[in-house]
Structure formats: C-alpha cells, structure tokens
Amino acid sequence: MKYDLGDLNAFVAVARSRGFRDAARASGASASGLSEAVRRLEAQMGVRLLNRTTRSVVPTEAGERLLARLAPALGEVEAALDVVNGFRDKPMGTLRLNVPVTAARLVLPRIVPEFLAAYPDIRLEVIAEDSFVDVLAAGCDAGIRYDERLEQDMIAVPIGPRVQRFAAVASPAYLAGRGRPEHPRDLLDHACLRGRFSSGSMPDWEFSRDGELVRVDPPAQLIVQSGGAMDLALDAALAGCGILYLFEDWLRPHLDTGALEPVLEPWWDSFPGPFLYYPGRRLVPAPLRAFVDFVRAGSPQRG
Template sequence: MKVDLGDLNAFLAVARAGGFREGARASGSSASFLSEAVRRLEAELGVRLFNRTTRSVVPTEAGKGLLERLGPALTEVESALDVVNGFRDRPAGSLRLNVPVSAARLVLPVIVPPFLEAYPDIRLEVITEESFVDVLAAGCDAGIRYDERLEQDMIAVPIGPRVQRFATAASPVYLDRHGRPQHPSELLGHACLLGRFASGALTTPWEFERDGEVVRVEPSGPLIVRVGGATDLTVDAAISGTGIICVFEDWLRPHFESGALEPILEPWWQRFSGPFLYYPGRRLVPAPLRAFIDFVKASTRQA
C-alpha cells in the first residue's frame, strides 16, 4: 500500500479542524484540495474516514483510530525532517503556539514583532484557547499557560512578566453612584462583572490578600461573559458604569491611565507568578521552536 504523505496531512487538517473549509483555513490550502486528497486516501485504504453531512464532518471509527496514531507519527516525521534545519544559516519553517487570549494580548505583542524580524524565514501561527490542551494532539509545537496548569512531563520556560496581579476597578461614575468598597466583603453589595470558563465554571470566588489575610468572595452581577475572547466586552461594560470588573492589571492599565476606570481595593490585589512557554520534553525540538525559546530566554535576561 502506497499512501501519499500529503493526503495524510490533508486528513489530519480536516479531522483537527472539524471540516473541509475550516481545515483549508488552518492549513492554507483550499477545501476542494483537501476533499480530493481525503477521497484518494479513502480509496487507497478502502474505508470511509469521515461521515459527511451538510452540517458536519465527523471521523468514523476508522478515522478516529487513524487520527489517534497519525498525529504523533507525522509529528515525528516533521521532527526528523527538521534536522535539516540545523544546517541552514538561519531557521525556517512553521511554528504553531497555543495560548490563552490574555497571553496573546499582554505577553506576545512585545515578543512577536522583533522575533519575526530576527527570523524572517519562520512563519508563526498563534491559536488562542483558554482550556489546557495536549499541544501535540492539537497540532501545535508549544503553548503558553500558568504553572498550576502545566503537566509534569512538560518543559517550561518563563515568558513575559514574572509577577502579575488581578485588579478590581470600576468607572468613576459607578463608584460615585454606589460608593467605593474599602474591604473585599463589600463587593457582595455591588454589581460585579463575571467570566465563565469553557468548562462552565465561573471566575469566582474572587480572591484577595493583605498582610497575610486571604479573603474570598462570591460576587454576583448583571453580566457574565466567556473568559478570553469576550473579556473586552466586560471592560467596556465597566467603563460604561455597569459594574465592577476583576481582571489582569495589565489589561486595565491603559484605562487607569486615561481615567476611564478607577482602581479599587488595590492594597488587596493578589500577586501570582507569570506565564510559561511549555513544550513536550519527549521529542526533538524543531528549529523554529528552538529559535523562539532562545529568543524568549534572551529577552528575559535583558528585562
């Protein structure tokens, strides 16, 4: 049996993206190209790999089995081919990162432009996702997460600010109307703007700390948004006077400086360690990822 490697990659793109159009966008090809490649692969293997309807493309049992084994295998093939990169004057190829929206907004903007300028032959793709994922199974080379969400078999490299804080704030108009809380427990009497993780859990309790005293409160309010992509809606609502927000201090800093938002309970803001770039320790590191790791380490030393 002689199966084309390109057809296998096409199958992988469709399976991971959940459709031909989505797979085409992710892989930079066309839906018709992927469809034809999958048809060739199914004909060569003699089995149907996808159940297709007008609304969905779902792997069959055979497709699921192939997907489970194929992803790691093709990753190893890519790693083997990447050895050639070591003989180039400068690294080339693709680098895919899986990061939360907060990292895409607060960490990567100061890293990505100078990195791409230093390595013009590298094509960087950033996928935002709030839940922790197996980066290899997701077709990514590395991810960014916080230390409490890292698995033990991952190698972690500090990236971005090493200390961060969650900040609480509201618009001056809201605070003039409803009062300025002096203790976290007073938040229970205010309209608070909340988030919900992809798992369904709310971003509560809000946790505060001062002089060794830890206070956790379960606030409520008129607005709940999905953590990540909809966080800016919460910020806009807070600026408009809808209620009190609790989010990364760096996310709110421009609005503190403009006066659109006023910090509250600042002595109680809890500190936590910054994010990490993580990648599997059980595989050869591709040249684009190695270049990115070295660039991040150099940036951290200079900070």
Template sequence: MAPLEDLCAFTAVARHGGFRTAARATGTSASRLSEAIRRLEAQLGVRLLHRTTRSVTPTEAGGRLLARLRPVLEEVDQALEEVNDWKNTPAGRLRLNVPVSASRLVLPRIVPAFMAAYPDIELDVVADDRFVDVLAEGFDAGIRYGERLEKDMVAIPIGPRTQRFAAGASPAYLDKHGWPRHPRDLLRHACLRGRFSSGASPAWEFVRRGETVKLEVNGPLVVGLGGTVDLAVEAAVAGAGVVYLFEEWLAPYFERGELEPVLAPWWPRFDGPFLYFAGRRQLPAPLRAFVDFVKAFDRDLPPG
C-alpha cells in the same frame, strides 16, 4: 505506494477527530483533506474512517494504520528539521495556542522583535480560553499558567515573573454606590464577571496579611474570558459596576482616571505565564528559535 500527502491527511484527520479541525491545524481545506482520504481508501480498498455528523473516528484498519504511521511521520519531520538546520535562518510555521491575556499583555513585547529576527518563520497564534491539548490540536507550543501546565511538558517563563489581579470601578460608580472597604462588600455591588467557554465563572480572590477571601459575585453583565473581556472594561468605565482583571490590562484606565483602583491592598499576586512544549529529542527549528529567543529576551530585560 500511497502518496505521502494522502497519508499525512489521514493522520491529521484521525488525530484531530474531524476534517474542519484538521484543516485548521494543517492550514489546508476540509474538502482537500476529504478528497485525500477518498483517494487513500480507494487505493487501499478498505474504509479507514467512520464518518458521522458529530465525529470522525478510525475504523479498526484505520487505527492500525495510524499506529504504524505516527512514528514514521515523526521520523520524516525530524529528517526535514535536520535539513532546516543547514539554513542560515530557520524557516517554517510555528503555531502557538495562548490565553487572550498573553496575546494582549505578553506577546506584543516579544513578537515584533522575533519576526524581525526570523523573517522566514510564519507565526500562527490562536488566542483561546480553553484548556487544550496543544499537540492533539496541532500546535507546536502554548502559553499557560502554572496550575494549568501538563506534567509531561517542558516549561520556561515568558513575560513577567509575577502578576496581580486588580479590581476597578469608575469614579461615577463609586460616588453613587460607595467604596468597598473589604472584599465581602463586593457582594452588595454590581460586579462585571467573566466566564470560561466551559461555562464556569472563576471566583474573585483577594489576599491580605495571610487572609484569603474568595467570592462568588453577582452583577448585570457576564462576558466570555476571550475576545469580549474589553466589553466588561468599557462597561466599568461607563459606570456599570466593578471589573476584576489583570492589573496590566486595567493599568491604562487607572492612569487616565477612567477607573479607580478598588481594594488595592487586597490584590492577589500569582506566578507569571510559561511557554510550554513537548520535550522532544529534537525540537522543530521554528520552535527551537522561538524558545532561544524567549530565553535571550528574558535575560535582556532590565531587573525589576
């Protein structure tokens, strides 16, 4: 009988389509996974994976093995989770995929208290602007906004129920270039834009009294909607142009007077984020603990 560790390694590599991706998802090394696959193929006497410089895909034999292994390994996971239920506190690893905005604006209020309540849970958070399949990428759950939720997932609110996008510019910039009075005035201003990893740049949207204005703005700086967003904010503070971002992100700069609110009556509201996960029959203990904690945390928040 092949070792369970090697079978799990094969399943991870086949599911993630590569050794490095599978290594990140499972918390091990690509070389260790590769050695496990070599042992398994040698023991079975068949090739299980096609390997190229660009991809790793199952052979016909590997595909059949994968199809049979998946339900078996899911049963093993569920059996271990049932044992976990007997512990006084849940333990194990919880992997979350979240947008950068959630890692900055939502999770800091929740994570410290959750870690204190569940010291045996290892929380692994990846901030990413890509729209990923959380299960295929090896995550237990994710945080996304309503328009990006997958239909077959369970979703619960996490964080504020509504949010706004805000525009801001430094006093020096506005003194030099003037105040926009209507969103279309921004077409004549230097706008500091964001771009997804896909290459798409979201439009700037403004809403007032039933009128919606969407703009494809231009400007001297484009930043990735990930770790480089702060560069756009600092550039705006330095007088380089107008920045458009979550209101909570810009609020400290407004309070300190480093930025001035621009077109505030036009700032659009939208529904807040959701924690989403697969509707499994039995959730892994760390995920179940986090879901329950988020629900309780939300109930304890003061109204408004």
C-alpha cells in the same frame, strides 16, 4: 501495509479543520485533492474515517482514534525532517503557538515584532483560546500557560512578566453612586462584571492581605466569556455599570488615565507569570528552537 504520507497528512488536515474547504485554505492544497486523498486512505484501510454532510465533516470513532495517534506521530516526522534547518543560515518554516487570550494581548506584543524581524523566514501562527488543549493533538508546536496548568512531562520556559496581579476596578461615577468596598465581602452588595470560561465555570474572585485569603462569589450584573469578550466587560466598567476583576496589566492604561479607579488595592492578589511550554519527548523543530532561544535571551523590558 504501506500508506501514503500525503494521504495521512490530508486526513489530519481535514479532521482538524472539520471541513475540506477550511483544510484546503490552511494547507494550501485543493479541496478536491484532499477529498480524493481521504477517499483513497479509507479505501485502503477499509473503514470510514470521516462522516460527511453538506454542512460538516466530523471524524468517526475510528477517525478520532486515528487522529489522536497520528497527529503526534506526523509531528515527530516533521520535526525529524526539520533537522536540516539547523544547517541553514536562518531557520525557516511555521511555528504554531496555542496561548490564552491574555497572553496574546499582554505577553506576545512585546516579543513578536522583534522575533519576526530577527527571523523573516519563520511564519508564526497564534491560536488564542482559554481552554486547555493537548498542543500536539491540536497541531501546535508549543503553548503558553500558567504553572498550575502545566503537565509534568513539559519543558517550561518563563515568558513575559514574572509576577502579575488581578485587580478590582470601577469607574469614578460608579463608586460615587454606590460607595467604595472596604473588604472583599463588601462586593456581595455591589454590581459586578464577571467572566465565565468556555467550560461553564465562573471562578471566584480571590483577594489576600497579611496572610488572609478571601474568596468571594459576587453577584454578576454582566457575564461574558473569559478571553476576547472581556473587552465588553471592560467597556461596561468604563461606562459605570459595575466592578470588574481582571489582569492589572490589561487595566493599567485606564488606571493611569483615571477612567477607572482601584478597588480594594491592598487586597490585590499576585501570582507567578506564564510559561512557554512544549513536549520534552520530541525533537524540537527549528522555528520553535529559535523562538525558545529568543525568549530565553529576552531583555528585561521584554519580560
């Protein structure tokens, strides 16, 4: 039995967006047209794919299974059709990236303006979230993650700084009132400002010096969701509420002005920088190929 490609795309758009209006805004189609396409597909298949209420649209079990298989397949079709992009003077189309908030804040600002200027016909969409996702199932072409979170069948391209550090900092007022820790375990007696992942985990703070690795689970005066809400923790640190542990690059402007001071700096732990990654078993869409080449050719100051 043959199915209309437009109906299949409509289902994927609605299932991902969890609503007809949001899907319409994302796809440029009308909500009524998407609704009719999904109804037509359900009638042809003889099974309900979406549960609809006045407040939400959620895939049924059959819909979830179809989405899991269909989204990557449609991505392959789109990539195959995109081959003709190679015959244009400049690639065009949409490039979707899934990145952690830190990459959106610390890595992409050094790359995106130049890339968009070089490729004005490419539309870049960036989804910033700290949970690990299947980029294809999420409708993205590529992602940015760190080495320990990369899957083996992915192609990984270095992007951004190749060495980064986590830094512990506090305001001069806090340190004047509470004293300065001399060893990571001293943090157990301090007010700390911590981040928690959306999964619920709150990672220990890691420090290393002369081959000694120390992990501490300090008491939290403030807990925020890792990612975008870390700005609240940063504001609290600037206001003297406690000690913050975050990417050094994120904190650097405040360290340079003296608004924050290093804490336990000889113990700051370094780690390899992030990677741009994408599946190696599919055709590479022209916008992604252009971005990969742009990153690989990046100047030292961009990395």
